[in-house]
Amino acid sequence: MRALINLLFFPGGLFLILLALAYEWADRKLLARFENRIGPRWFQTVADIVKLLVKEEITPATSHPILFGVLPVVAMTGALTAALYVPLLGMRPALSFNGDLIVTLYLLSLLTMAVGMAGWNSTSRFTMMGATRALTQLFSYEAPFMLALLGPAVVAQSWQINQIVANNRGVWLLLTQPFGFAVALIGLMGKLEMPPFDAPKAKTEIVAGALTEYSGRGLGLFHLGKGIELVVGLTLIAALYMGGIANPVEFFGKTLLLLVVLTSLHAILTRLRIDQTVGLWWRYGALVVLLQWLALIVWKGVTA
Amino acid sequence: MSAEELLKKAESLLSGVGQGTTRPEPNRLDVVVPASDLVAAATALRGADWGYLSTLTGVDLGKDANEIEVLYHVCERDAVTTLRVRVPRAGGTVPSLHTVHPNAMLFERELIEMFGVTVTGLADTSHLFLPDGWPEGTYPLLKDTDVRAAAAKTTGSEPPEMGRHGDRFIVPVGPQHPALKEPGHFEFAVDGERVTGATVRLGYVHRGIERAAENQTYTQNLYLTERVCGICSHSHANAYVNGVEQLAKIPAPPRAQAIRQLVACLERIHSHLLWLGVAAYEAGFDTLLMYSWRDREIVMDILEQLTGNRVNYSANILGGVKYDVTAAIAPVIRRGLDKLEERAKHYLHVVTADTSFLSRAQGIGVTSKEEAASLEMLGPTLRAAGVARDVRIDAPYGSYKQFPVTMVLDSAGDLAARFKVRVLEMLESIRVIRVILDGLPEGTLSVKFPRRIPAGETISRFEAPRGELFYYLKSNGTDKPERVKIRTPTICNWIYVLTKAVGAQMADVPPLLASIDPCFSCNDRMIVVNRGGGDRRIWTRENPQRLAGAQTRR
Numbered sequence: 076m077r078a079l080i081n082l083l084f085f086p087g088g089l090f091l092i093l094l095a096l097a098y099e100w101a102d103r104k105l106l107a108r109f110e111n112r113i114g115p116r117w118f119q120t121v122a123d124i125v126k127l128l129v130k131e132e133i134t135p136a137t138s139h140p141i142l143f144g145v146l147p148v149v150a151m152t153g154a155l156t157a158a159l160y161v162p163l164l165g166m167r168p169a170l171s172f173n174g175d176l177i178v179t180l181y182l183l184s185l186l187t188m189a190v191g192m193a194g195w196n197s198t199s200r201f202t203m204m205g206a207t208r209a210l211t212q213l214f215s216y217e218a219p220f221m222l223a224l225l226g227p228a229v230v231a232q233s234w235q236i237n238q239i240v241a242n243n244r245g246v247w248l249l250l251t252q253p254f255g256f257a258v259a260l261i262g263l264m265g266k267l268e269m270p271p272f273d274a275p276k277a278k279t280e281i282v283a284g285a286l287t288e289y290s291g292r293g294l295g296l297f298h299l300g301k302g303i304e305l306v307v308g309l310t311l312i313a314a315l316y317m318g319g320i321a322n323p324v325e326f327f328g329k330t331l332l333l334l335v336v337l338t339s340l341h342a343i344l345t346r347l348r349i350d351q352t353v354g355l356w357w358r359y360g361a362l363v364v365l366l367q368w369l370a371l372i373v374w375k376g377v378t379a
Numbered sequence: 380m381s382a383e384e385l386l387k388k389a390e391s392l393l394s395g396v397g398q399g400t401t402r403p404e405p406n407r408l409d410v411v412v413p414a415s416d417l418v419a420a421a422t423a424l425r426g427a428d429w430g431y432l433s434t435l436t437g438v439d440l441g442k443d444a445n446e447i448e449v450l451y452h453v454c455e456r457d458a459v460t461t462l463r464v465r466v467p468r469a470g471g472t473v474p475s476l477h478t479v480h481p482n483a484m485l486f487e488r489e490l491i492e493m494f495g496v497t498v499t500g501l502a503d504t505s506h507l508f509l510p511d512g513w514p515e516g517t518y519p520l521l522k523d524t525d526v527r528a529a530a531a532k533t534t535g536s537e538p539p540e541m542g543r544h545g546d547r548f549i550v551p552v553g554p555q556h557p558a559l560k561e562p563g564h565f566e567f568a569v570d571g572e573r574v575t576g577a578t579v580r581l582g583y584v585h586r587g588i589e590r591a592a593e594n595q596t597y598t599q600n601l602y603l604t605e606r607v608c609g610i611c612s613h614s615h616a617n618a619y620v621n622g623v624e625q626l627a628k629i630p631a632p633p634r635a636q637a638i639r640q641l642v643a644c645l646e647r648i649h650s651h652l653l654w655l656g657v658a659a660y661e662a663g664f665d666t667l668l669m670y671s672w673r674d675r676e677i678v679m680d681i682l683e684q685l686t687g688n689r690v691n692y693s694a695n696i697l698g699g700v701k702y703d704v705t706a707a708i709a710p711v712i713r714r715g716l717d718k719l720e721e722r723a724k725h726y727l728h729v730v731t732a733d734t735s736f737l738s739r740a741q742g743i744g745v746t747s748k749e750e751a752a753s754l755e756m757l758g759p760t761l762r763a764a765g766v767a768r769d770v771r772i773d774a775p776y777g778s779y780k781q782f783p784v785t786m787v788l789d790s791a792g793d794l795a796a797r798f799k800v801r802v803l804e805m806l807e808s809i810r811v812i813r814v815i816l817d818g819l820p821e822g823t824l825s826v827k828f829p830r831r832i833p834a835g836e837t838i839s840r841f842e843a844p845r846g847e848l849f850y851y852l853k854s855n856g857t858d859k860p861e862r863v864k865i866r867t868p869t870i871c872n873w874i875y876v877l878t879k880a881v882g883a884q885m886a887d888v889p890p891l892l893a894s895i896d897p898c899f900s901c902n903d904r905m906i907v908v909n910r911g912g913g914d915r916r917i918w919t920r921e922n923p924q925r926l927a928g929a930q931t932r933r
Contacts (some may be wrong), residue, residue, distance in 0.1 A: 110669035200551070204550065204569075204885070271735065277663060278557040279558035279660065280550075280558065346663020346739070348886040
């Protein structure tokens with residue numbers, strides 16, 4: 076019974092959805108203020124999602140209808156499941172085992188894969204280009220992003236999120252591993268297709284990219300999935316790089332600080348072309364993370 | 380070289396092919412050319428680097444003459460040479476000039492659909508502005524065509540088939556697409572991210588303004604031309620009144636001329652700020668869009684306080700202007716200009732120094748000076764490639780002799796250069812407005828203007844924010860014009876966009892499109908099309924009127 080409540084309401088399920096909407100609102104409001112606009116009212120993101128969920132969904136005739144319906148659910152499930160392994164609100168993760176860090180990273184990629192497949196399945200020209208771009212982008216940031224999040228694990232000598240956080244408690248790894256931190260944070264932007272990495276859904280070129288054909292519930296679920304992934308990703312980076320999360324105050328303080336950084340980058344940068352994104356990750360992102368790994372391994376060897 | 384020398388040179392170049400020349404106005408040369416010698420005549424001018432084809436105008440000479448006259452206007456600085464070709468009303472044929480002047484391709488397609496003249500040597504003769512289902516053999520600009528009846532007979536056309544076109548993967552942009560706030564249809568064939576082919580279909584907002592102008596008085600046409608475009612409403616109206624004043628030989632008083640220039644300068648600032656936002660948005664730089672559109676409010680507020688309107692300023696009347704720049708309004712303008720100057724300087728910094736922005740603008744869509752000149756591009760797009768062509772300087776009209784502007788040039792020829800040129804033009808406009816305010820001539824605002832205009836024809840060229848605006852006016856002694864031809868700057872830059880889109884990355888196409896500052900409403904000007912079958916989504920003139928009535932009654 077308790078497990079069910081944990082899963083459905085708190086800290087998983089409903090609570091997580093509301094948290095995701097709140098973070099999305101903070102992002103939108105902040106961006107609006109940066110851009111000299113007023114921005115949405117506090118309940119706007121909730122209203123948006125309710126509207127999407129009750130709207131009629133139009134399934135393109137050329138798509139596989141079951142796949143079309145299932146993919147948004149897969150996307151959201153991936154994000155919700157990933158949330159079970161991270162210390163939301165500074166509480167113990169609901170599930171924990173040795174190697175859960177790797178599982179979480181894969182679960183976070185599920186959303187992008189689902190978006191890519193949804194694009195191919197919709198068979199519209201905009202969605203196909205969007206899908207190609209989304210997957211191209213996935214392959215460019217994924218490896219550096221993963222390596223960046225594994226950096227703290229090497230220091231803590233554990234693959235278990237809980238263990239890493241406990242071992243590194245109070246140590247702000249972003250000071251000792253600044254490159255890893257930067258790559259992880261920017262990788263999260265790539266994952267969430269946040270500008271300037273929004274080429275896969277660049278509206279002036281390919282309308283809404285891979286999700287162009289999604290209208291009602293499906294779009295709503297994809298949207299929620301992204302919101303949850305934002306919260307999970309921020310929690311993960313804060314826990315690994317910012318000295319762990321001990322209580323709700325620390326949780327909100329640290330994750331919101333990261334959100335401000337993301338939103339600021341969004342506001343001041345121009346959208347990158349897909350070739351620029353790939354170039355950025357493989358030329359710089361992967362390189363600096365690998366160099367940092369080398370430094371870590373050498374340091375470990377020296378101190379051991 | 381002065382206009383006189385230029386025209387002498389043109390005359391000697393054309394001495395072999397012309398059949399009689401006239402000098403209707405000091406800066407104009409008319410040469411009658413038989414259709415068979417047209418290409419030779421155009422080549423003679425082009426070969427000596429004399430001018431660019433500004434546009435071509437078809438004029439229906441009526442049932443009695445049973446002829447159509449096609450006028451090819453070639454402009455060089457302030458001189459205009461017009462090659463006049465007469466062809467029979469039925470079955471007339473002219474050769475295509477697109478090998479000499481690339482833009483002729485589009486002008487000739489307009490000539491074919493509007494007048495029924497056959498153009499030989501043109502690969503694509505499909506409709507440019509008229510809908511595909513327009514009744515065959517009906518040509519809207521012939522005097523005896525019943526345009527309303529033809530529009531009623533227009534049938535719907537099948538939408539193009541979606542999906543793959545053979546081996547080509549086509550990405551459609553428009554008529555409804557987030558990249559375009561105005562309707563135009565582009566098809567880009569892509570191979571991965573690389574564009575391998577580009578086509579354009581225009582005419583979604585064609586409103587038949589040229590034909591409408593023939594049925595209205597000169598005063599009514601003032602309000603019509605003002606509505607050709609929402610952004611450069613003053614440019615259109617000013618170009619039109621300049622033309623009518625030339626025909627009537629009644630110039631507006633100096634104070635009116637200066638006020639017209641002042642409004643034109645404000646309009647340029649307004650237009651460039653709007654463009655700055657749109658172009659930034661196309662490249663995915665939304666913050667710049669929000670800021671530039673916020674600052675655009677300053678200049679719109681100035682225009683509102685000066686004229687009472689924010690969009691259609693309606694400053695012109697035949698023979699003068701409606702509004703005075705009073706002692707009360709001048710300081711308001713100056714205060715606004717101070718703010719605008721500060722902001723424009725900031726934007727200049729952004730477009731020349733912001734790394735992230737420059738990574739999307741530098742080296743994109745580059746044209747060399749020679750290429751830009753040979754494609755006969757116009758306006759800031761051309762000047763950003765280093766070609767010094769600006770009607771305000773080359774052929775100063777109105778008060779531009781008294782308050783000269785400095786040309787803004789850049790040699791880079793890429794997107795970044797177009798941003799820079801437009802922002803610098805804003806700063807230049809601010810400087811000129813201050814000079815005008817300091818030395819505003821005293822005197823009346825308008826002179827009495829006759830209703831009937833003596834027979835004649837004239838050309839009025841005007842540097843709109845987007846480039847040279849070309850008006851050809853022909854009067855017949857009544858209170859309605861015989862023919863009004865409007866050529867907007869946008870159409871002259873399409874060939875450039877289509878040429879450069881091929882080989883570009885798909886992501887660079889929207890900024891490339893925006894870089895010429897396209898204005899579809901200027902470009903198109905549509906006859907109300909009824910797709911038949913009692914479709915209630917099709918609105919006729921009565922629907923909006925009824926709706927407006929219902930709303931005001933409430």
